[in-house]
Amino acid sequence: MKTYLLASFTLLLACCYVGIIGTTFAADPDAGEMEMLVFPENYKPMAVNNGGTISGVVKFEGDKPEMKVLEITKDPKVCGATEKYDESVVVGEDNALKNTIVYLIDITGGKDFDKEAKLEMDQKGCKFTPHVQIVPLETRLTMLNNDRVNHNVHIFSNINTPVNKQQTKNRRRMPLAGVKKAEGPVAVKCDIHGWMSAWIAYVPHPYFAVTNEKGEFTLEDVPAGEYKLGYWHEACGTNSEAPATVTVEAGSTVAQDFTLKLK
Amino acid sequence: MKIRTIAFLLILFGTLAVFSLTYAQNAPEASERGKEVYENSCAHCHGIEGRGDGSAAENLLPKPRDFTRGLYKIRSTEAGQLPTDQDLFDIITVGMPGSSMPEWETALSTEERWQVVAYIKTFYEGFKENENPPKQITLEGKISYAEQSVEIGKELYVELGCVECHGNVGRGDGTSAPTLTDSWGFQTWPANLTQGWNYRGGADTEDIFKRFIGGIAGSPMPAFEGDSFLNFGLTAEESKRLIELENRDEMTEAEEEESGKFYEKMDTAVDIALSIKEGAEMSAAEMQTYNDAMKVVYEKSWHLANYVKSLMPEKRPEPAIGNNVLRSQYVQGTLPAIDDAVWETFEAGYFPLVGQVVIEPRQFNPTIDGVHVKSFYSDTEVAFLFVWDDRTHTTGDEIDEATGKPLEDALAVQFPVKVPQGPTAPKPYFLGGGRLPVYLWHWKASTPEQVTELTAKGINNAEAQEAQGELQVQSTYIDGQYKLWVKRALKTEDKKDLQLEPGVFVPIAFSAWDGSNGDVDTKRTMTSWYTFTLEPVPSSRRFVYPPIIAILSVGLLFGLRAFVQRRNTEDV
Numbered sequence: 001m002k003t004y005l006l007a008s009f010t011l012l013l014a015c016c017y018v019g020i021i022g023t024t025f026a027a028d029p030d031a032g033e034m035e036m037l038v039f040p041e042n043y044k045p046m047a048v049n050n051g052g053t054i055s056g057v058v059k060f061e062g063d064k065p066e067m068k069v070l071e072i073t074k075d076p077k078v079c080g081a082t083e084k085y086d087e088s089v090v091v092g093e094d095n096a097l098k099n100t101i102v103y104l105i106d107i108t109g110g111k112d113f114d115k116e117a118k119l120e121m122d123q124k125g126c127k128f129t130p131h132v133q134i135v136p137l138e139t140r141l142t143m144l145n146n147d148r149v150n151h152n153v154h155i156f157s158n159i160n161t162p163v164n165k166q167q168t169k170n171r172r173r174m175p176l177a178g179v180k181k182a183e184g185p186v187a188v189k190c191d192i193h194g195w196m197s198a199w200i201a202y203v204p205h206p207y208f209a210v211t212n213e214k215g216e217f218t219l220e221d222v223p224a225g226e227y228k229l230g231y232w233h234e235a236c237g238t239n240s241e242a243p244a245t246v247t248v249e250a251g252s253t254v255a256q257d258f259t260l261k262l263k
Numbered sequence: 264m265k266i267r268t269i270a271f272l273l274i275l276f277g278t279l280a281v282f283s284l285t286y287a288q289n290a291p292e293a294s295e296r297g298k299e300v301y302e303n304s305c306a307h308c309h310g311i312e313g314r315g316d317g318s319a320a321e322n323l324l325p326k327p328r329d330f331t332r333g334l335y336k337i338r339s340t341e342a343g344q345l346p347t348d349q350d351l352f353d354i355i356t357v358g359m360p361g362s363s364m365p366e367w368e369t370a371l372s373t374e375e376r377w378q379v380v381a382y383i384k385t386f387y388e389g390f391k392e393n394e395n396p397p398k399q400i401t402l403e404g405k406i407s408y409a410e411q412s413v414e415i416g417k418e419l420y421v422e423l424g425c426v427e428c429h430g431n432v433g434r435g436d437g438t439s440a441p442t443l444t445d446s447w448g449f450q451t452w453p454a455n456l457t458q459g460w461n462y463r464g465g466a467d468t469e470d471i472f473k474r475f476i477g478g479i480a481g482s483p484m485p486a487f488e489g490d491s492f493l494n495f496g497l498t499a500e501e502s503k504r505l506i507e508l509e510n511r512d513e514m515t516e517a518e519e520e521e522s523g524k525f526y527e528k529m530d531t532a533v534d535i536a537l538s539i540k541e542g543a544e545m546s547a548a549e550m551q552t553y554n555d556a557m558k559v560v561y562e563k564s565w566h567l568a569n570y571v572k573s574l575m576p577e578k579r580p581e582p583a584i585g586n587n588v589l590r591s592q593y594v595q596g597t598l599p600a601i602d603d604a605v606w607e608t609f610e611a612g613y614f615p616l617v618g619q620v621v622i623e624p625r626q627f628n629p630t631i632d633g634v635h636v637k638s639f640y641s642d643t644e645v646a647f648l649f650v651w652d653d654r655t656h657t658t659g660d661e662i663d664e665a666t667g668k669p670l671e672d673a674l675a676v677q678f679p680v681k682v683p684q685g686p687t688a689p690k691p692y693f694l695g696g697g698r699l700p701v702y703l704w705h706w707k708a709s710t711p712e713q714v715t716e717l718t719a720k721g722i723n724n725a726e727a728q729e730a731q732g733e734l735q736v737q738s739t740y741i742d743g744q745y746k747l748w749v750k751r752a753l754k755t756e757d758k759k760d761l762q763l764e765p766g767v768f769v770p771i772a773f774s775a776w777d778g779s780n781g782d783v784d785t786k787r788t789m790t791s792w793y794t795f796t797l798e799p800v801p802s803s804r805r806f807v808y809p810p811i812i813a814i815l816s817v818g819l820l821f822g823l824r825a826f827v828q829r830r831n832t833e834d835v
Contacts, residue, residue: 074427074438140537150424152485156446158332161343164478166491168424174490175533177540191483192427194442 035238038105038230039182043205045112051221052248054104054229054256058215060097060236061261065089070195072126075149079126079193087131087197089235089262096215097233097260099132101185104207104219105228105243111221113139113206120144121188121198123151123167128188128198132234134208135200138178145172151190155200159183164191185232199234224250236260297382300375304367305383313386315447323363324449324628330386334446334481337464342478342486343540344397345389351380354464361454361461363627400476402469404558406565408572416570419563423487425475428453433574436654436743441779446481453484455652455743456571458632460579472568489536489560496532496556497525532556582793583612583636589771589795591638591645598639598646601737601748606648611635612795614773616788624665624786630654631775631788634674640797645763646750649674649773656740657778658709670778672708674747677701677772678761680718702761704734706747708778711738714749718759730757753797765797 067090072080090098113136122129124146135141143153148169153176155163160179167174184201201208209217228243239258246256302311308327310316315329328334337354338346346354355376358366367376384390406412420426420433428443430436433456445451459466464474478486489495494502505525508518535553539545545553583589589612599605615633618626635650651674659669680702703717703725714734719725735750753763763769774789776782 073442138541150427152424152483154483154485162334162446162480163343164480164483164485165342166424166485166487168422168491168493170422170493171490175537177537191443191485192424192439194439194444 035232035240037101037103037184037201037203037232037238038240039204040106040108042108044109046109048111048221048223050250051111051223052250053218053220053253054222054246054248055216055218055253056102056255056257058097058100058102058211058217058231058233058258058260059095060089060091061095061259064091064095072195074193075126078147078149082125084125084127084195090131090213092213092215094215096211096213097236098211098213098215099234100211100215100217100236100258100260101132101134101201101232102209102211102217102219102258103203103230103232104205104222105230105240107205107207107222107227110223111206118142121200123147123190123196126151126190126193126196128196130198130210132185132199132210133201134210135179135202136206137180137182137202137204140175140178141200142173142175143167145169145174150192151196152192154189154191156187156189157183158186160202185234201232222248224248229256231258231260233260235262237263293378294381294385296375297378297380300371300379301382304371305379308363309383313383322625322627325362325445325451326447326449327364328481329447330383332446332481333387333389336479336481337474338477338480339399339473340397340477341400342476342488344477345393347397347399348380348384351383352376355379357465359463361463400473401561402472404561404565405469406562406569408468408569412566412569413573415563416566416568416573419567420570422493423491423567425567428483429456430654431742433457433571434652434654434743440654443483445483451482452630452654455632455654456574457652458579459575461632466572466575468565468568468572471571472564475567476564487564489557490533492560492563494525494529495536495560496529496552497559498555499559501525501528580610580613580635582615583795584793587612588768589636589638589793590798591640591795592798593765593800594639594641596641598641598644598750601648601739601746606637609637611637611650612793614790614793616773616775616790619774619785619787619789622785624784626780626782626786626788628780629788630777630780634773634775634790636795638795640753640763640765644750644752645797646748647676649676649747649749650744651775652744653777654743655777655779656708659707659778661778663781663783666783668783669709670781670783671776672745672778673776674706674745675774676704676749677719677774678703679770680759680761682761682767682769702759704749706736706738706749708740708745712736716760728757728759733757733760763797766799768794768796771795
């Protein structure tokens with residue numbers, strides 16, 4: 001045993017001595033620093049009467065990109081029944097940009113979370129749905145497995161504890177423990193089916209929305225006031241450096257649209 | 264240039280030596296002392312700031328650990344927990360086999376190792392924040408190794424989905440294996456579970472048990488916590504009953520109700536387990552429910568650990584030197600074909616492979632552990648069976664960018680053209696020596712029934728022989744393992760071939776390429792020179808039958824035994 005270690009170490013040292021550097025390994029660029037959401041330091045839930053609404057549409061600037069068809073390398077019966085696409089940029093009609101998070105950056109008081117809301121992320125046809133999921137702090141997210149194949153739910157948290165847990169084909173529902181710290185969005189993967197990809201944002205207040213196919217978002221019951229409105233998109237980045245400013249008036253709706261381009 | 268490098272290194276090491284002497288004389292705080300130990304011994308791999316980006320890190324895979332994210336593979340603690348100090352101390356002490364992480368038992372004192380533990384913890388805030396000690400996996404109730412336990416574990420291996428990554432018999436060749444990346448985005452491979460000596464964290468049953476319950480943080484290997492297991496929260500009998508009910512086409516009302524109760528029970532158990540994970544206080548009754556549920560999980564886990572243990576030999580085979588030197592066994596008449604059970608009747612010679620790091624392009628991160636070789640010869644022919652594990656079957660569909668050559672799996676066997684006479688005779692120098700030519704067999708996965716004979720006078724100077732076709736070849740790739748069978752006449756007409764005769768010790772060496780690991784040309788794994796011999800006939804008495812003989816077809820067995828006995832009596 002020791003001899004092997006010694007041998008390999010000697011080889012290693014030998015190469016250090018020769019002092020020539022060979023090939024280097026490039027990391028997956030996705031694994032680098034990801035742009036993050038900005039959270040208020042404190043948030044106090046309170047009753048909101050006659051709040052206002054912020055709504056708008058997020059559009060994609062430039063030609064509608066072709067969605068890449070994913071290569072299904074495994075379990076073709078279940079995973080390959082329908083074609084799967086890389087969902088990092090989903091552009092609909094009129095350049096509507098799906099899966100953008102739009103949120104209030106600097107709100108410190110407002111409504112509480114909807115405690116009744118069911119928080120589920122499905123694994124069906126070896127694809128996560130939704131692709132971007134908002135999860136309130138201290139709240140369980142239930143992973144569904146409708147596939148009857150094995151998945152592993154791998155959440156690449158940095159601030160909270162990362163999760164990597166097997167969800168076998170027999171376990172239809174697998175609730176995950178709530179987390180304590182705001183973070184994200186963090187990547188979600190299934191290593192067993194390497195193409196599966198989604199995002200989770202653990203958030204401390206409910207003023208977060210994810211745009212639909214039409215690129216639309218709505219933030220309701222916002223206490224009157226001036227706010228910084230931020231966005232995050234997986235491929236287009238954030239506006240955290242220069243967020244939009246919106247003024248919300250009681251009982252009325254203010255519009256704010258965004259046009260994003262690839263970073 | 265070279266002289267300067269060496270001079271620089273000498274100065275560097277000289278300075279380090281002086282420094283370490285000075286440091287030994289004062290005694291600052293543990294983590295401060297640890298800093299010095301760290302910067303002397305660890306930083307060139309793990310980086311001054313613990314980011315895993317030291318000067319030597321560039322070529323290594325797996326990368327030296329980035330300590331700033333608190334991701335530790337080898338823990339005695341539950342999923343998501345940090346390691347204990349003892350875990351860190353132990354891994355630093357013994358190192359991580361199968362990676363470049365060395366052992367430090369010899370180079371650092373116990374005290375220094377504890378000091379460096381304290382220091383590497385400072386790279387990650389999480390160690391400070393956690394006021395509670397990490398929760399350890401309990402090892403109580405170990406189920407000892409037994410065939411029955413292994414059988415149960417084998418089913419769990421499939422049921423839980425270990426097979427997806429680790430493959431049918433554990434060689435790391437599962438269907439998910441080629442697409443795995445670690446938490447830093449680098450490609451990584453599932454462990455070959457049949458090679459216990461390459462496990463990062465030890466291959467005792469307890470080690471295995473801890474690894475899959477706690478998961479291997481930073482790698483794709485998931486944790487198998489309570490509710491990863493089928494019907495968590497039910498007793499074995501209840502679980503059996505539920506499966507029975509679920510398999511019915513239709514349930515009666517009473518049965519609906521019965522299964523409903525089971526589901527409720529499971530939901531409750533899952534809920535409690537999560538609450539515990541979230542840090543909530545639990546009542547005694549709830550703890551009881553949890554403990555009952557975990558008892559079943561732990562039982563299953565021991566069975567599974569026993570199964571994984573059953574996949575590996577007791578220890579790493581000894582390399583084929585000294586008493587283990589590869590001996591070709593004499594057989595009268597026809598030599599056994601590739602699928603003949605007689606190959607299973609004795610131990611192979613084991614030739615460990617290491618990455619070639621002398622000549623560019625180099626292989627610092629080999630994926631092939633070694634070649635196992637057996638051989639028979641007759642009055643006229645010799646047959647070899649070469650066996651090696653490779654997680655992927657790569658046949659050259661992809662082209663290497665640097666060389667423009669196809670990436671494919673391959674094996675080369677080398678002999679000298681002329682056997683050196685006497686122990687002091689120069690051995691053929693393998694890589695580019697050019698003094699004595701070597702006779703080479705080159706097999707590639709894209710042409711699995713063909714072995715090319717070459718004459719080589721150096722690494723970049725190998726020529727295919729004009730006369731080919733002297734070799735008969737068969738090969739298979741099954742469950743992450745290649746088998747290559749090659750037969751040749753002992754004597755050939757070709758002057759460039761090696762000529763074989765019994766009793767002569769013949770140098771032999773191997774190179775192997777794993778295409779999916781980027782192996783091409785000199786980027787490969789290789790052995791140094793070993794020897795083999797055609798065991799002279801009188802000694803064939805030594806032909807011993809290990810217990811595996813039970814699986815032999817009876818006819819063959821008797822035939823063989825009769826043959827050996829005949830030989831033995833003839834000898835007398």
